[in-house]
Amino acid sequence: QVRLQESGPGLVRPSETLSLTCTVSGSIGIYYWNWIRQPPGKELEWIGYVFFSGSSNSKPSLKRRVVMSVDTSKNEISLQLSSVTAADTAMYFCAGGPRAVAGRLEIWGRGTMVTVSA
Amino acid sequence: EIVLTQSPATLSLSPGESATLSCRASQRLSSSYFAWFQQRPGQPPRLLIYGASGRATGIPDRFSGSGSGTDFTLTISRLEPEDFAMYYCQQHDRAPLTFGGGTHVEFK
Numbered sequence: 001q002v003r004l005q006e007s008g009p010g011l012v013r014p015s016e017t018l019s020l021t022c023t024v025s026g027s028i029g030i031y032y033w034n035w036i037r038q039p040p041g042k043e044l045e046w047i048g049y050v051f052f053s054g055s056s057n058s059k060p061s062l063k064r065r066v067v068m069s070v071d072t073s074k075n076e077i078s079l080q081l082s083s084v085t086a087a088d089t090a091m092y093f094c095a096g097g098p099r100a101v102a103g104r105l106e107i108w109g110r111g112t113m114v115t116v117s118a
Numbered sequence: 119e120i121v122l123t124q125s126p127a128t129l130s131l132s133p134g135e136s137a138t139l140s141c142r143a144s145q146r147l148s149s150s151y152f153a154w155f156q157q158r159p160g161q162p163p164r165l166l167i168y169g170a171s172g173r174a175t176g177i178p179d180r181f182s183g184s185g186s187g188t189d190f191t192l193t194i195s196r197l198e199p200e201d202f203a204m205y206y207c208q209q210h211d212r213a214p215l216t217f218g219g220g221t222h223v224e225f226k
Binding site (some may be wrong): 009034043044045046057058060072074093095101102103104106108109110111 | 128151153155161162163164165168174179206208210213214215216217219221
């Protein structure tokens with residue numbers, strides 16, 4: 001069974017770039033890898049997805065700040081979010097959707113909390 | 119983007135009762151790309167229902183989904199203590215994927 005583990009810096013300063021990693025135990029090529037975030041006490045927000053081939057798609061309002069990639073040698077998925085503000089403070093989850101249905105979020109990591117503060 | 123509106127925001131019930139949660143989409147969407155998630159405090163969301171009515175692996179049959187077009191429903195029959203949680207609907211018919219604002223099923 002595929003398992004996911006997110007990791008990140010915990011605290012990021014405003015205007016800097018947030019970098020997160022999701023480590024996949026299992027086959028990295030059978031899912032589309034989605035990033036979703038959830039501000040404290042608020043609803044879920046989809047950030048985007050990336051496939052092991054490198055193809056990706058992201059939410060239009062975040063697109064200019066988002067870079068996602070897959071490192072098949074390390075079985076890792078990465079998210080970079082640039083020019084962060086306090087509004088980017090959230091729990092960040094990675095989630096896998098099968099190749100045939102990329103948005104069916106079948107497996108989730110436990111998430112990593114990111115706080116944007118000076 | 120497709121906006122999903124969930125109602126009610128809070129549902130106060132007792133164990134053994136049934137819960138009916140609603141989700142309305144701002145545009146018609148394919149039921150094949152509609153899902154429900156459960157989220158307990160401190161945990162990630164868990165896929166309950168996919169394709170509007172299919173139960174995900176390991177989900178008890180007291181959870182059922184229905185609906186089409188713009189109106190979808192999640193029914194939980196005979197609430198168990200572990201069912202008191204947040205529930206979110208989600209569509210992945212059209213990018214960007216979107217979630218509803220959630221319904222909190224709480225102890226009465």
